[in-house]
Amino acid sequence: MSGRDSREPEPPATLRAQQEALAAYLRNPAEAPPPEDLDDRGRRVYRRLVFNNLKGLLSSNFPVLRRSLGEEVWLDLVADFLAEHHAETPYFLRVGEEFLAYLAGARGDRSGDPPFLLELAHYEWVELALSVAEEEPGEVSADPEGDLLTGLPVRSPLAWTLQYRFPVHRIGPGFLPEEPPEQPTCLVVYRDRVDAMGFLEINPVTARLLELITEDPAPGAELLRRVAGEIGHHDPERVVAAGADILADLRDRDVLLGTAPPAGPQTGS
Incomplete structure (x- = not known):
């Protein structure tokens, strides 16, 4: 029975594995280890790009919710969404739906959240959904x-x-x-x-x-x-x-x- 010599180096990680490791770190750097081949500066740049893009999308979709929560609470909510929710679509216009799914599902009733959180988010999402609806x-x-x-x-x-x-x-x-x-x-x-x-x-x-x-x-x-x-x-x-x-x-x-x-x-x- 033949096999690989244990002294040989491990084969390089696949591209998919590298992507998954990077995505896990960018979602939640407090819980996931950073990819070994990415230096500190690169980590900070990628994390900032991902978070700021998501924050920008959600802030434009839910402006009243953002102002009602206050900036600190809003940023924490965006960070929680990024860390805890795995989207089912890559389309930017569907990010609002994914955010609603997170609020209604994984987040649930969390201490400190205002009782109107989900309903206000849904109301703001409806305005966006109707604005881009294809019916005439x-x-x-x-x-x-x-x-x-x-x-x-x-x-x-x-x-x-x-x-x-x-x-x-x-x-x-x-x-x-x-x-x-x-x-x-x-x-x-x-x-x-x-x-x-x-x-x-x-x-x-x-x-x-x-x-x-x-x-x-x-x-x-x-x-x-x-x-x-x-x-x-x-x-x-x-x-x-x-x-x-x-x-x-x-x-x-x-x-x-x-x-x-x-x-x-x-x-x-």
């Missing part, structure tokens, strides 16, 4: 002048309904709630036809109306009567009258794009 309102078939009560309201694919425990749209350095209010916060975040971003705080009734428009399309008046029944309102027609103004406002904001065109008569050959 102009590609949706809808009559922009259609009657929203008698026709089927059409919702924009770039209008997302969100519900949070905390009023995330109000959080900032001057407002850092420690307890959520009794009522949840319902929001619509949207991108309009000229690519401007906007948000609208809505009540649970309007949130339910938008949900029905998406999941069970019907004429607007019918959907409003259904909502009136669900909330036990004594006068459904008052709900319809008030709802007409709500539907019109949502269309003005491009949350609704108009009404679905009526189905034409079937013709045979």
Whole structure:
């Protein structure tokens, strides 16, 4: 049986092994040993480049969160993310998703983190996700002048309904709630036809109306009567009258794009 002479030097590490060793060190230099063939200056340069690039990406994606936490806490959070999370994608535009996955998963509820941390991060990520979404309102078939009560309201694919425990749209350095209010916060975040971003705080009734428009399309008046029944309102027609103004406002904001065109008569050959 033949084998390598124990006096022979070990073969050089593979490129992959070298990359993994360098990556482990750059992620967490306090825990991983530095690569032997990289001098102190090189280590500092690479570490600074990696950390600063990640910090820059996250700071641009989550500016309110950064200001709300303060610079020292924010830098610690970025360092923890780099050390503890292994991303599933190499694309810069997906770094925000990876950060959310870290906050919701590996980080969990950590002592010292504000209770709104994950929700505020999600709200800021939604704005980024909508700003780069490929859907275009102009590609949706809808009559922009259609009657929203008698026709089927059409919702924009770039209008997302969100519900949070905390009023995330109000959080900032001057407002850092420690307890959520009794009522949840319902929001619509949207991108309009000229690519401007906007948000609208809505009540649970309007949130339910938008949900029905998406999941069970019907004429607007019918959907409003259904909502009136669900909330036990004594006068459904008052709900319809008030709802007409709500539907019109949502269309003005491009949350609704108009009404679905009526189905034409079937013709045979």
